[in-house]
Amino acid sequence: MVQRTGKKLLDCVRGYVDDVPPMWIMRQAGRYLPEYREVRASTKGFLDLCYTPEKAIEVTLQPLRRFDLDAAILFSDILVIPDALGQNVRFEQGEGPVLEPIENAEDLAKLEVSKVLDHLNPVLETVKGLRSSLDENKTLIGFCGAPWTVATYMLGGRGSPDQAKARLFALAEPELFQQLMDMLVEASAEYLLAQFDAGADVVQIFESWALNLDEVNFQNFVVNPTVKLVEKIRAVRPDAPLIGFPRGAAAMVPGYIKATGVNAVGLDYAMPLEFAREHISPLATVQGNLDPLRLVSGGKQMLDRVDQILEAFEGRPHIFNLGHGIVPQTPIAHVEALVNHVKGR
């Protein structure tokens, strides 16, 4: 077994078990923090914040100043990849991301994988800056969107509850779809490897739209591309610590872990604890899975649920986290209560 590094969260991803689980909070650098809103207001837009290392470093570190968290997660967005490939990405107030959707071979031909790392150099500078700013025992998490999830935006032009445009494109134009996915696998592998080179300890692959797929589509859109992505990373870094987060995959999560070989898996809050315990290999690290709205509401219902989660995963490698991103209306006092409770048991 590999030696412990002293970074509690990294060690947990590698399979070590502690009495008190390490924790971070998805979207922990975000709008629920006044200091984040202040920095955000000083930028020309969301992508400007992602591409300005000084500011991105600042907002990444903010939550660790307030709360006893075990990891910082790079402040960035999954849509920097399409942006870097040459597809125009804008973030509109109250609307989320807007892209010129990819609709045919001509649109696809305009994208260039070779440009990606140059374009994302500011993000990699952020990772380097974070590496030198962080305490030694804190884990630095990098990330990217999984190919399918990124493709849903590239094909759909914006977020949608059912990803219908992307799903229809994949069924109607399987070859073009495959070209796009191969491009995303390639770009994401280079990007994640560059994040490791810049100092990331662990990376998380966000498959935010793993729901709404039957198992054939899940295999073709989610599992196969993620397997390729993991292979490309491990060909260079055989022991790269990876967290997969196939949100909404439910009964397909155990198969996803086996096929992809990720070290750890993020569980959304709709994953029943008993199902996870019974069907996910005890060698895989689990991460999750408090409903963010329980954190908004706070009090006994939250703490009771936290205890259930902690008890369910006692004795196995477990990173405490939410089951989805923290929401803007979350009271900071509730976050403090949560962290104290997890850490103080």
Next chain:
Amino acid sequence: MVQRTGKKLLDCVRGYVDDVPPMWIMRQAGRYLPEYREVRASTKGFLDLCYTPEKAIEVTLQPLRRFDLDAAILFSDILVIPDALGQNVRFEQGEGPVLEPIENAEDLAKLEVSKVLDHLNPVLETVKGLRSSLDENKTLIGFCGAPWTVATYMLGGRGSPDQAKARLFALAEPELFQQLMDMLVEASAEYLLAQFDAGADVVQIFESWALNLDEVNFQNFVVNPTVKLVEKIRAVRPDAPLIGFPRGAAAMVPGYIKATGVNAVGLDYAMPLEFAREHISPLATVQGNLDPLRLVSGGKQMLDRVDQILEAFEGRPHIFNLGHGIVPQTPIAHVEALVNHVKGR
């Protein structure tokens, strides 16, 4: 064992197995049919269509004239219940339903269960009319929304991808929430019993928003109220044939069936066939679960998937259906191909 009725779909709900499964299509009376759009255009609005028996009967029967389907499903909407309770419900063009959200005890006090059946008399007239119009071997399906799903609209004021307003209300105001749920159980039980009295053979309980719930919320919001609803129905009609459809419940579906005792369960398209086969009791009838976008796209990918579904459920009671409602852009020729394929095997 109960005798066969000759209504193939009803018999299947009761556990009989046929070589060729009975089939219907969720939202089969809908916008993909030009004859539906014509009737719809002649009304003052969506609820007007639901409350005009002559027109509701016409659109209910339309898909059976075109396709060899085994059931007609009452044309109505799950939001007739809040409308009947006294909450204002409007359907706005391109926006879906809009309600004045329930926010406190005063709002709740304005609702009246005693008014429901009077208000819904036109819907019950539709059921009666359908009963006398339908061929003897066709099953008539009635339905209602499950309490939680209806509550998400009553509390949220409109549809939302995460039902956040309703989920927060349930956590913050558990007593008021319980009052609302009890009211919905009561109203829905009376409404479904009245549908049986009017001639429905089977009823389906649509839990369209069973996703986004951790297992504690799933138990409290979905399972417990549905158990109460089923009890109230079975207290009057012990052998009432019931289909539950907890959309998105994934790994929680087997527990839902056991707890509620529904005869049949609708499976959304994200339910892996292998999981269903292994974890759902072979005595329960399964219904589903083709992705509606496969029907939009059509051709080989659709027929291959249909074959997988049929093979997975061979030898057990299975109603062929989509895993969610048919969408407006579905080509009618693809529906014909689907029906011919299922029926012609």
